[in-house]
Amino acid sequence: MKLLLLGSNGQLGQAFLHQLLQLQQQRSQFQSLALSRNQLDITDSVALAAQMAAYRPDIVLNCAAYTAVDKAEQQADACFAVNSSAVQQLATLCQQHNSLLVQFSTDYVFAGTRAQPYTEQQATAPLNVYGHSKHSAEQAIQAVCSKYLIFRSSWLFSEYGHNFYRTMLRLAQQQLAAAEQSPAQPLSVVNDQFGCPTYAGDLAAIVLQLLQRYQQQGSLAYGVYHLAGQPAISWYQFAKAIFANQQPAITIVPVSSANYAGAATRPANSALDCTKFCDTFGIAPPQWQAALQQLKQATL
Ligand SMILES: NC(=O)c1ccc[n+]([C@@H]2O[C@H](COP(=O)([O-])OP(=O)(O)OC[C@H]3O[C@@H](n4cnc5c(N)ncnc54)[C@H](OP(=O)(O)O)[C@@H]3O)[C@@H](O)[C@H]2O)c1
Structure with a gap:
C-alpha cells in the first residue's frame, strides 16, 4: 500500500516519519512518500493535484x-487557506483517487463549557479562528x-517542534540561568x-496500527473519533508533572487564564472522551504519564 505523508516536518509528521522508518526496517508492506511544506505546499492546488495523480496513494496522512x-x-485567511480550503481540495482528490484520507483535528472545535469530557455527539462551537478553520x-x-x-x-507534546513540553524546558533553563544573577521569577x-x-x-503509533488493519482488511469503520491522552488535567498540573523530581527544583505558580495574554480565546475544558474510538477499534487511548516519563528519560 502506498502512503502519502503531508506536512512531514511538523511535530506529528516527524513522529510518523520516525515510525514509518522503523516499519520499513521490519519489511512492512507500506511504501511511503513523505513531503514537507518545502516539497509540497498543500495550498498550491496545481501541485497538490499533480502529486496525487503521480503517486496515487492508497492512504493520505495529512499532518500539514x-x-x-x-x-x-490576525491571519485568518492564511489559516483557512491551509486548514480548510486545501483540505477541501485534498478531500476531493482523495475521493477521485479512492484514497483513504486521515485528517487530524482538534479539541478546539469545542467551546469548552461542559463539566464532562466531550464525546463525538456533543455540539461543536469553536471559540477561535484556528478552531473554526479545523472545524x-x-x-x-x-x-x-x-x-x-x-x-x-x-495538547500534542513530543521531542519535536513547538509544544508545551519543550517550551517549559526552555523557560526552566532561563529560570535557572537567571537565578545565578538575581532571584529567579517563577x-x-x-x-x-x-x-x-x-x-x-x-x-x-495507534494510527499506524489501524492503518495496518486497513491494509489487511481493505476497510475500517470510517468517521470522526476522539483520540487523545488520558487522563485530562490542567496546564499547571501538566507543568508539575514535567518538572516532578527535577533537581534543581523549578518554581511554578498556578495562574488564571485571565492573566495570560493570548490573542485567541481557548476552551476552559476541552477534555476528549475516547470511548467511541476504544469501543470501535478495541484499542485503549494513550496514557500521557507513561509517555512523559519515557520522554523525560530520553531528553532530560
Ligand atoms: N499541536 C497540538 O497541540 C495539536 C492539538 C490538536 C490537533 N492538532 C493537529 O494535529 C496536526 C499536526 O499538528 P502538529 O503539532 O504536528 O503541527 P506543526 O508542528 O505545526 O506541524 C504542521 C506542519 O504543517 C506544515 N505546513 C504548514 N502549512 C503548510 C502548507 N501550506 N503546506 C504543507 N505543509 C504545511 C508546517 O510546515 P513548517 O514546518 O514549514 O511550518 C509544519 O511542518 C494538525 O492538523 C493540528 O491541527 C495539533
Missing part, C-alpha cells in the same frame, strides 16, 4: 496544518469523502484550562 493559534486571529475542514471532508478518518486530538502556568496531553509518538 496552520497551528499558530494566537497568530491565526470547517471536518465538514468539508465529511461532505466529499467516503473513506476518511478524522482524529480529534489535543514560571506562571494556567490552572483553569483542562485538556488531554497527547504524546505525538503514541498518536502516530
